[in-house]
Amino acid sequence: MNMSIPELRLVAEASILAIGLLMSSGANAGDDLMRNAKQIFHPIPSVIPAVKDNPVTHGKVELGKMLFFDPRLSASGIISCNTCHNLGTGGVDAGPTSVGHGWKVGLRRAPTVYNAVFNAAQFWDGRAADLKASHRPCAGECRNECDSRSCARSLELNARLCRLVQQRFSERSETGHL
CATH class of the missing domain: 1.10.760.10 (Cytochrome c-like domain)
Incomplete structure (x- = not known):
């Protein structure tokens, strides 16, 4: 199947547009996922939790x-x-x-x-x-x-x-x- 230059240009532009749309929608989903993760997970504490009657040495x-x-x-x-x-x-x-x-x-x-x-x-x-x-x-x-x-x-x-x-x-x- 041979395509003319204008047809190839049209396919390329449509592909770029489709990729851009997919990437932008993925970014929003990623933002939501990150926001949810930050509500659930927290950084590891810098201090070991105290254990009653058994201090860390x-x-x-x-x-x-x-x-x-x-x-x-x-x-x-x-x-x-x-x-x-x-x-x-x-x-x-x-x-x-x-x-x-x-x-x-x-x-x-x-x-x-x-x-x-x-x-x-x-x-x-x-x-x-x-x-x-x-x-x-x-x-x-x-x-x-x-x-x-x-x-x-x-x-x-x-x-x-x-x-x-x-x-x-x-x-x-x-x-x-x-």
Whole structure:
């Protein structure tokens, strides 16, 4: 099909007009979407929320980092928190679902741990109100299969770690600032 120059010019102008109309209507929809999002979502706070009778201290943060990577708290002794909440992959595992103790495959991927303290609830289904509630017990659908007693026993067997836990939880802090 051969078109004359005037016909090509007409098609080009109509195309440009159509693209302009589509882009302008999309901008309005985007503005509405952004306005709605700003009403729902807010910037991450700069201060960690206070937890009653458990102030945040540098020592507790360092202890938390150490325990996060320690596989001795799992039933097998080879799975740490970082196994499924891998900080190198955005605080999640790299597969479509998590694989836990005994190669048990979970129903969904582990949620990210990044900024989890600011979540309104924990887990994808919101079954835990906060981080503390999400770790009682730490065994679950596809987790490290370690109940609270086993975790405590693992800590007691490591004298250095036990001292660190006792020391860190006897510290006090005036604010949630780190």
